[in-house]
Amino acid sequence: MATLRLGDTAPDFTAVTSEGTLNFYEYLGDSWGILFSHPADFTPVCTTELGTAAKFKDEFDKRNVKMMALSVDGAASHLEWIKDINETQNTEVNFPIVADVERKVSDLYDMIHPNADNTLTVRSVFIIDPDKKIKLTLTYPASTGRNFYELLRVVDSLQLTANHKVATPANWKNGEKVVVSPAIPTEEAKNIFTKGVEEVKPYLRLTPDPTA
Numbered sequence: 079m080a081t082l083r084l085g086d087t088a089p090d091f092t093a094v095t096s097e098g099t100l101n102f103y104e105y106l107g108d109s110w111g112i113l114f115s116h117p118a119d120f121t122p123v124c125t126t127e128l129g130t131a132a133k134f135k136d137e138f139d140k141r142n143v144k145m146m147a148l149s150v151d152g153a154a155s156h157l158e159w160i161k162d163i164n165e166t167q168n169t170e171v172n173f174p175i176v177a178d179v180e181r182k183v184s185d186l187y188d189m190i191h192p193n194a195d196n197t198l199t200v201r202s203v204f205i206i207d208p209d210k211k212i213k214l215t216l217t218y219p220a221s222t223g224r225n226f227y228e229l230l231r232v233v234d235s236l237q238l239t240a241n242h243k244v245a246t247p248a249n250w251k252n253g254e255k256v257v258v259s260p261a262i263p264t265e266e267a268k269n270i271f272t273k274g275v276e277e278v279k280p281y282l283r284l285t286p287d288p289t290a
């Protein structure tokens with residue numbers, strides 16, 4: 079199994095999930111996707127993560143992003159656990175959770191890191207664009223819950239930089255100034271970015287968010 083890297087095609091699969099058998103590509107359609115694994119059902123951090131993901135679904139929907147979660151527990155376990163998530167996190171889990179009991183998808187996406195845990199998936203995240211290319215990978219340990227605001231922020235950056243010749247600086251948030259792509263000379267940038275270009279250094283040029 080090869081490590082998946084940025085720009086690689088996200089492997090397709092068909093798997094049993096909490097919402098029946100689904101084909102990943104058919105599920106995604108033309109949308110962006112987030113595939114994320116968690117170590118195990120009925121564990122505390124995972125319970126808060128899946129509840130948080132459910133509460134963020136509206137925001138991901140606005141950005142045309144479909145979520146799919148995964149652990150190596152079975153579908154019956156997922157369905158029982160979803161009741162607990164809904165009750166304790168005050169939400170409704172509204173995306174499928176893959177029941178990867180045979181670890182086929184975990185192996186495909188290299189989600190089991192044996193030196194961390196030989197049997198359970200780590201907290202992997204793959205953000206996938208509509209062409210099924212992997213645009214972001216993240217790996218968190220079992221003991222650290224992920225930050226879903228950060229996932230939204232990355233989606234905003236990816237979608238902005240896919241359509242405009244800009245990059246987003248450290249701690250950037252939607253609507254803030256962005257960085258002009260280094261490939262564009264400043265004089266040309268002034269024609270492209272009509273809201274203005276601030277040249278801090280010849281290689282560091284800022285411009286207002288072109289979509290704001």
Ligand code: BEZ
Nearest residue numbers: 117121122123124220221
């Ligand atoms: C948790 O979700 O709380 C958890 C899962 C596996 C190991 C440690 C924590």
